[in-house]
Amino acid sequence: MHFEYEIEGGDFSSAGKASSDIKKILKQLNIDPQIVRRIAIALYEAEVNVVAHACKGIMKVDLDAHKIKILLEDEGPGIENIERAMQEGFSTASDEVRQMGFGAGMGLPNIKRNTDEMRLTSVPGRGTTLEMTVNFSQ
Template sequence: MQFKYDLEGGNFSRAGHASSEVKKILKQLNVDARIIKRIVVALYEGEVNVVAHAHKGVVMVDIDEKRIYIRIEDEGPGIPDINLAMQEGFSTASASVREMGFGAGMGLPNIKKNTDQLNIESEVGKGTVLEMTTMISS
């Protein structure tokens, strides 16, 4: 099963739309509630990262019996130092984004904690690709 959702940089009112849709789909598929919770946290953080930092992006979701694979691809500034970005508390978010309660440097750590497998590839000045895989049945 495949789904695709578009993300728009700066449009915070749409952030969470993909997560909300995926949550509904996983519920319908009777996936364990604890696993749904983890996936939703990771996907929401991924959406917010694109909205807060990039120009635009796309979320691609692929679900089979065993696992859910989510790929978030954006056109944006990229991440110069991924290890640094993974550190809790590190953030490059703007003041206005921080005022909304985002940009606390918890996004990528939250994503890592809540996915079974995370892969990040980024090119400065071009964009970032985030791939997250989580097992939905053993």
């Protein structure tokens, strides 16, 4: 199965729609609830990252019987230093975004913790690509 979602930068009121949609699908497929929760966390954080930092992005989700693969590509400022971005507590979010309770520098570490594979690449000034995989059996 393949699904695609467009994500608008700055549109916080829609953040979480794609994650919640995928979560419903996974539940219908009777995937282990604990694994569904891990995927939902990773998806939500990834979605919020695009909303908070990029101009726009696209989320492509591929599902088979064994795993879910998620590819997020955005157009935006990109990430200068990925190693630093992965550190818990580091964030470049604006004050406005922080006031909403985002930008705590926990999003990427949350993604790492809840996925089996995570690959983050970026071209500063162009955009960021995030690939994540979660296996359905542990």
